[in-house]
């Protein structure tokens with residue numbers, strides 16, 4: 001990656017009698033940043049920012065979010081335009097290479113992905129080592145990490161060709177692995193990929209086909225799956241992406257880095273919210289129960305799951321596309337009158353007009369509708385985060401590749417403010433009088 005940040009003046013920081021000049025940089029769009037890289041060397045002070053709420057950890061040219069305006073751009077293109085007019089494989093190309101492909105480039109890229117959809121036969125043995133009731137995300141973390149034991153010829157991160165082949169392998173194999181994790185958990189045989197099908201149609205077939213009968217891919221479901229993958233493909237420096245970058249900053253191989261990203265995504269505060277939103281809608285059960293539920297939210301008894309976002313303080317642009325996709329899927333499966341969807345739509349209307357939510361800028365996020373949609377498509381809730389991981393793999397790879405080629409890249413190493421004991425002398429076991437161990441050490 002070629003660095004493009006530009007100087008945009010200087011700020012002065014005064015601490016006691018000393019004044020430090022801090023360069024200000026500007027990006028293409030978005031807020032300016034203060035460069036504090038030399039601050040510790042000059043002032044002997046760190047900055048303190050748990051959760052990185054005010055810290056840009058890298059320069060990036062992949063994804064831009066304006067949370068106040070509800071904007072999400074990939075390489076400059078708005079997500080709603082991409083979701084409406086493009087497809088997941090083309091989006092993968094865009095995220096990885098920076099530009100939309102020509103027809104020839106697209107055909108070649110698609111064919112390269114198709115050639116790598118199968119996994120090494122030996123990899124099936126890994127699945128058989130897991131309990132049948134293992135969470136599919138636990139299987140994903142293990143199996144994706146294990147890919148580094150199979151593809152020795154794509155582990156040298158300093159070789160651009162090896163980085164590229166590792167990227168193609170990950171994008172091509174992750175649907176096969178995700179479908180195998182699902183099939184294993186329900187005790188059905190694995191279904192091999194079919195390279196004559198599109199990316200998302202092939203994935204649905206690997207999940208839902210059985211040897212006893214023919215499986216015909218429903219085009220509405222395939223399109224919905226493709227949109228869901230597109231909406232989750234990248235979201236700049238979120239927790240799992242930052243995890244991938246941090247793991248990669250030590251020079252770890254790409255398969256190990258993506259496994260680290262999957263582990264981080266598994267957490268309920270990140271990938272698990274759509275499951276929580278679906279559970280909440282089921283608990284509300286009927287439109288008549290909404291007023292009482294909303295009162296409970298306002299008195300802080302519950303949270304309205306699928307509402308609010310750390311970055312978006314406006315309508316999540318992905319939620320609008322997800323709402324449309326949700327309607328299409330429910331109409332197709334014959335549950336256009338679905339009670340849960342009716343609850344969702346009424347709840348959205350009530351919340352968007354209630355001062356409690358308006359004043360706090362709480363809008364529906366993508367998870368509000370994705371749980372209902374995935375359930376209607378036939379996925380059990382444990383698979384929701386797996387689908388998110390599948391889709392996000394391309395974002396993680398694009399960000400990892402960008403970091404690897406960034407000349408200003410350094411190993412990630414945050415600092416801390418230490419509030420534990422000062423130095424003290426060791427006391428031998430026989431001389432220790434009281435046990436005062438920290439319970440949360």
Ligand code: ACO
Pocket residue numbers: 269270271273297302303304305306307308309310311360362365366367
């Ligand atoms: N329901 C009710 N009230 C809420 C909600 C909500 N979902 N979210 C925030 N608030 C209220 C808070 O109680 C707080 O009110 P107060 O000022 O009276 O104390 C105010 O809004 C600000 O809330 P914070 O927690 O400071 O907002 P933050 O930006 O830290 O939270 C978060 C973002 C965690 C996503 C939150 O909105 C939430 O818990 N939402 C529900 C879970 C969810 O849908 N997560 C998915 C996120 S999208 C994704 O991961 C792909």
